[in-house]
């Protein structure tokens with residue numbers, strides 16, 4: 334883990350505002366490139382960094398490493414209407430320095446025997462999967478990405494995706510791709526896939542866990558990236574603890590990537606209401 338004063342190379346809006354009934358509104362989604370050679374060198378797909386979001390904020394905020402290019406890393410982030418840190422980050426200018434530390438967490442693992450990888454991204458859940466797709470292509474794996482959002486305007490821009498993947502899109506309102514949740518597309522690819530990787534809202538994971546038979550996921554290795562509120566990101570505050578079949582785990586240290594089967598989805602209070610950002 335390295336600490337860096339990372340200079341901003343680029344910070345641009347990639348998606349518009351998104352109003353949602355009964356859920357937190359997203360003002361916009363952004364892509365930021367940061368020069369931080371020490372972190373870029375060590376980063377693996379599925380890991381994250383903690384960003385000190387300036388101003389009066391004491392706690393740093395976690396963001397998945399979205400891409401790596403030489404000595405730079407990219408983050409892809411949603412700016413929440415009531416989000417102090419993400420609003421601050423979106424105000425930062427090229428040339429500003431941002432204090433960050435990482436890479437943190439375990440990251441995804443591609444099995445040496447896996448040739449066909451199915452990636453399922455719900456909304457901003459594309460954040461860690463982009464880097465994973467690039468790594469998989471580098472290893473000559475075939476990658477199918479299921480990309481979902483509530484509506485077409487909220488779909489991550491296709492030109493920003495790595496070339497060489499097979500892309501299948503779905504929107505809840507049918508404005509682009511198939512009108513469905515991305516989990517509904519999963520069964521079409523499960524016999525092809527050697528491994529499944531998902532990043533999205535907690536209901537998506539629950540759905541995958543509870544409906545494994547229907548989704549034809551039984552017996553398939555499925556890795557998910559959990560998003561919970563974090564205090565320190567370093568395994569110190571225990572604010573990110575979740576209940577798993579192997580006991581209590583800290584998402585920042587033991588995760589954020591877990592096997593879908595390891596999480597106790599039916600345990601009352603486990604992961605309750607902590608699940609907001611990766612919402613469709």
Ligand SMILES: Cc1cc2nc3c(=O)[nH]c(=O)nc-3n(C[C@H](O)[C@H](O)[C@H](O)COP(=O)(O)OP(=O)(O)OC[C@H]3O[C@@H](n4cnc5c(N)ncnc54)[C@H](O)[C@@H]3O)c2cc1C
Nearest residue numbers: 394395396397410411415416417418419460561607609610
């Ligand atoms: C490992 C990991 C990786 C992440 N990667 C990304 C990423 O790549 N891109 C991205 O956009 N986001 C990502 N997130 C989520 C991101 O950290 C939060 O959206 C961010 O911290 C919000 O900060 P904020 O200061 O803008 O909001 P805050 O001011 O902290 O919060 C605003 C309001 O939202 C609530 N809130 C904030 N975060 C959460 C939460 N996680 N669950 C429930 N309620 C919450 C607060 O209680 C408050 O009411 C990740 C989270 C984790 C744990």
Ligand code: FES
Nearest residue numbers: 566568570571585
């Ligand atoms: S965020 Fe502090 S222990 Fe995980």
